[in-house]
Amino acid sequence: MSNLQQRRDFLKRGIALSTASITGGTLLSSSATAATVTEDIKWDEHYDVVVIGSGLAGLSAAYAASENKASVVVFEKMKTIGGNSAINAGSVAVAGSDYQKEKGIKDSPELLYQDMLKAGRNLNHPELTKHVCDHTWPYVKEYCIDKWGVEFTGQVIHVGGHSVPRVMSTQSGSKFINAQVDACKKNGVVVQTRTMIDKIISDENNNVIGVRVREKYRFGKSESGKVKHIRANKGVVLSGGGFTGDQRYVTLQEPTLQDARNTGQKGATSELLIEALKAGCNPVHLSWVQQYPLSSPDEKGFGFAYAFSSRAACVHGMLVRPDTSKRFMNELGNRKQRADAIIASGHPAIAIADSVGFGKVSHSKIPMALENKSLKKFDTLEELAKEYDLDVAVLKGEIARYNELASTGKDVDFNRKMSGVSIAKAPFYAARCYPKVHHTMGGVQINVHGEAIGLDGEVIKGLYAAGEMTGGVHGAVRLGACAIADCIVFGITAGKSVSAA
Amino acid sequence: MSNLQQRRDFLKRGIALSTASITGGTLLSSSATAATVTEDIKWDEHYDVVVIGSGLAGLSAAYAASENKASVVVFEKMKTIGGNSAINAGSVAVAGSDYQKEKGIKDSPELLYQDMLKAGRNLNHPELTKHVCDHTWPYVKEYCIDKWGVEFTGQVIHVGGHSVPRVMSTQSGSKFINAQVDACKKNGVVVQTRTMIDKIISDENNNVIGVRVREKYRFGKSESGKVKHIRANKGVVLSGGGFTGDQRYVTLQEPTLQDARNTGQKGATSELLIEALKAGCNPVHLSWVQQYPLSSPDEKGFGFAYAFSSRAACVHGMLVRPDTSKRFMNELGNRKQRADAIIASGHPAIAIADSVGFGKVSHSKIPMALENKSLKKFDTLEELAKEYDLDVAVLKGEIARYNELASTGKDVDFNRKMSGVSIAKAPFYAARCYPKVHHTMGGVQINVHGEAIGLDGEVIKGLYAAGEMTGGVHGAVRLGACAIADCIVFGITAGKSVSAA
The missing domain is CATH 3.50.50.60 (FAD/NAD(P)-binding domain)
Known part of the structure; x- marks a missing residue:
């Protein structure tokens, strides 16, 4: 049968409603004898x-x-x-x-x-x-x-x-x-x-x-x-x-x-x-x-900065909260753990990696994030700290601690798997992260x-x-x-x- | 109208099905014109x-x-x-x-x-x-x-x-x-x-x-x-x-x-x-x-021992896990926190109170729990420890620590509100607790x-x-x-x- 014929074809069928049939709560048959609705669907x-x-x-x-x-x-x-x-x-x-x-x-x-x-x-x-x-x-x-x-x-x-x-x-x-x-x-x-x-x-x-x-x-x-x-x-x-x-x-x-x-x-x-x-x-x-x-509050929807934050900062760098300028989570925890931690902190987190960590990631969306400024590049940690209102002395302390953990390969502070890359070599890169609704399980x-x-x-x-x-x-x-x-x-x-x- | 008449009464009504009507997924009307199913419900x-x-x-x-x-x-x-x-x-x-x-x-x-x-x-x-x-x-x-x-x-x-x-x-x-x-x-x-x-x-x-x-x-x-x-x-x-x-x-x-x-x-x-x-x-x-x-694995359903465990042990006493003989939670946490803690421990918890804590609670179900042996009475902590396979030395240490916290009114270990009653005066009472499905939110x-x-x-x-x-x-x-x-x-x-x- 051709498609055209199929389209012209009417399926004539009577729709018999058994006692079990309900229309959005409407009882169509009220006894053991089935009522029948005969109708042609074209x-x-x-x-x-x-x-x-x-x-x-x-x-x-x-x-x-x-x-x-x-x-x-x-x-x-x-x-x-x-x-x-x-x-x-x-x-x-x-x-x-x-x-x-x-x-x-x-x-x-x-x-x-x-x-x-x-x-x-x-x-x-x-x-x-x-x-x-x-x-x-x-x-x-x-x-x-x-x-x-x-x-x-x-x-x-x-x-x-x-x-x-x-x-x-x-x-x-x-x-x-x-x-x-x-x-x-x-x-x-x-x-x-x-x-x-x-x-x-x-x-x-x-x-x-x-x-x-x-x-x-x-x-x-x-x-x-x-x-x-x-x-x-x-x-x-x-x-x-x-x-x-x-x-x-x-x-x-x-x-x-x-x-x-x-x-x-x-x-x-x-x-x-x-x-x-x-x-x-x-x-x-x-x-x-x-x-x-890891989505950015500085761009619409899913955006681009997540590519940096997830691939570079969470693997070869770290996230800090702006009110304390300190690390506060296992950056490779599951999504709920990380989203909950950021929400509980009350602020978008700052995702940070250095040029080595940045260079390990090749992703087509990263240039777009730099372009729309949801991801930024800094020559010094001082400039980075200033941009996100971080305490630069505390931040440097955190980085020193992070680098110590990265060199041992064991994150005894947050139990994260460490790639071994430290945060040391300028330029530095950073993006803000705040949770957005992403998936309905x-x-x-x-x-x-x-x-x-x-x-x-x-x-x-x-x-x-x-x-x-x-x-x-x-x-x-x-x-x-x-x-x-x-x-x-x-x-x-x-x-x-x-x-x- | 009398009930009898009402019972004899038939409501004759046609049930018209609009285009929006569906029977468990059955489309009854396929066009903007409503089909009508006329039927008498008695x-x-x-x-x-x-x-x-x-x-x-x-x-x-x-x-x-x-x-x-x-x-x-x-x-x-x-x-x-x-x-x-x-x-x-x-x-x-x-x-x-x-x-x-x-x-x-x-x-x-x-x-x-x-x-x-x-x-x-x-x-x-x-x-x-x-x-x-x-x-x-x-x-x-x-x-x-x-x-x-x-x-x-x-x-x-x-x-x-x-x-x-x-x-x-x-x-x-x-x-x-x-x-x-x-x-x-x-x-x-x-x-x-x-x-x-x-x-x-x-x-x-x-x-x-x-x-x-x-x-x-x-x-x-x-x-x-x-x-x-x-x-x-x-x-x-x-x-x-x-x-x-x-x-x-x-x-x-x-x-x-x-x-x-x-x-x-x-x-x-x-x-x-x-x-x-x-x-x-x-x-x-x-x-x-x-x-x-706090339900007991030693009785069916909701049972009776929960009355002791919730009112006496959690307020005037403590819960210990049998594998360590130690406290392991805020006994006044919410139900999920407590259930999760017991399940994670892998064993029924032992709820313990002394005669003072026990005496503070008057509940009709407690005698029934003693009767069916889901709740037990011991003259000494040694007997209690033996019954539940606890290490009596560790248990006594935990009780000493608990009494210290109770006397200060501040549970710095688990952040519980303390009633001030310590675990000291024989006889001692204890019951086992293990979570049971209880409510569908x-x-x-x-x-x-x-x-x-x-x-x-x-x-x-x-x-x-x-x-x-x-x-x-x-x-x-x-x-x-x-x-x-x-x-x-x-x-x-x-x-x-x-x-x-």
Whole structure:
């Protein structure tokens, strides 16, 4: 059947409502005898697989489904493809990669799993976390490198909360997204922007059979766009990301974040999550919202200075609080530990590295941070101290102490792993850091096949989910670079599952 | 109209489904033209107010509604009335009571509010917490004491996490429940046990209009009992308690509790919460599950020894860990701090007080704990140490140190408030403590009127909620004795609101 014919095709079906059916609380049948609502849904288009959201999880799912010969559409509500995936740091935690082996770094899926459980306060759904850890290198190798041609820098980076250096980087999430879009299009996947899903459609057995969309949707105008009904022969994949940009829903779960800024794009809202909950998905860990500790208050959103603060200052330098001019944390602690420490201090922290530490990091965003002045360069520590209102004598004492610890390799003050680089050689670099809302750990419940689980604990047939849209993989606190790992592994998993349905 | 006539009355109404209507994900209407499902619901009974759950929140709501001349029914799924409210310690936090004033204790709603926010990690919905704090003494005075005749011991107790002594006690939750049931019955409230709600019924505008029940329900048999439809003219109050006894749902939110025991009765399950979520209620803080730190592993459920451990050992004595025979916490920290400390130690803690500390506490459950041997009496510290495998020399050193701190009134080791009583005079008493699942902080979202809030942030008309069923009042960690305060204040609030509807 041609696409055109499919579009003209009406799926005539009576929707029988069993006694179990409820409409947002409306009882449709009040006795053991099922009432029947007969109605024709006019399906405007038919696909095997409908993917909602064009970030890393969605495009991974779309690609994996297309490999299985499924016809696939990806709907993106925004004008641009990729969501937060396109503006992130492009860092992916990979356990047991060839890059690690080349550098003699001993790592394993089990060690990554233990790191994720520790950061996650053991709230993680262990089978989901394990599934991600077991597949980071196999899927990054097979899909990112071999099939999509994603280019990594070749570095293996040590990121906060991880036991060993294991993070591979493209320096920008857009490099993943662009490669994925090309690969998807080659496989015939349709990627359609400005298309908002406003209903998930189920049949009489609560199996998901399609979606109602609004084409040419204008973000924030819920009634805008042309309504169409899209049939999903095999299933629907929810990969709409998190809700970090949705102040109402973030504040509901974490009222202290009322005035917090965030690192995301404006489309990181809660409508699809809410629609999924209305469709009977089970909410998991919604009250865990992560703040990224190293974003700069001197630029908008995620910005650029974080690249310096996370890669140079936290690894080869230090963070001080401006009121005491002293170190106050393990700069390689997990994100929550670091964000909590900065918030508790009451001030943005000052991230500092010298020219040697600075020179160890090559990152495309660092020149942009120097350009917008969120990252600054100083010829002397006196100038640096003056800029951030630090006590230069105290600061020099702290640096002397830091250098002593760096030379022994053992940070007895804050128990951090030391790279051995001291803070000594001018010029010096510094940036301010203050937490911004960055990731929502919670979402809908899934199983290891990427199938959505309903409130009663049963699989919702025809419904799949992956990425930040889901809850359980990261528990209470997500480790850095584990979001992309999650999106790739569960995106591919969901894509394989839905196309095999 | 007589009840009999009401029962014979059929409410004939067409249920029109707007485009917004969805059945557990089923789209019933696919265009801007509303489809209409016409159906007769045969209402078996009519009440103004239907209250679900007969614990403190439910009975408070029922009483307040009955005062407003509403006809009220309370449905309880179990054979016995009261749920966990009937088996708890009967302790209620009251800020600014006459009892405190008599004893010269300076307290205020604001101070309780700050204590609750501190324990709750500021995750509390502040307006809800404030509403509870502002009404503890007014409502305890007007309702518990004056209208229901609840008898308090007259003591004002210092409970962990509270800044000052403020807890009033009946020594058993059943004293509240019995008094409430009597008062409710005098006002014509029908209290019906073994009646399970299996559907919340809404009309075409998603207003809640009634419930489907199963009478003569047998707990755990979801298909048991006779189905009836109950019309709620003014509204339905959800006060079904928490889900501490529901291993599937607890583990989903907090996987570490897979093997944890719990303090509750077996009816503390999740069906009503799940039904409320299906009806479009907004989930808040579901991942915060509290463990009670001082329950005894040597008895079932909540037991009795906690009365000694919380009132005598934590206030006038100390807790030691058996592997070191040393103190290891502020024994008046909040529940999470204490539970975490015991779990981290890997062993049940040993709670110890001498005869002076023991004699300061009069509690009806203490003789029961001695009877079942979860609490034991020793003539010498040597005997006590032998029983719990402690190093008696180390223990004596710890006691000497403790007595030194007690005499100065300042616990520089663990920053606890000291009562001044030392551990010196035989006989000595001791009990083992290990955390058990005790309270679920999360639940459905409400506003300060006790109205249920839907996923989209709007009030669900006709639906109210109170008590452990709701989320937000306690944030991440509930303080001791604040559950009864919450149940009374929000129960009465919801009862006033629904009956005024």
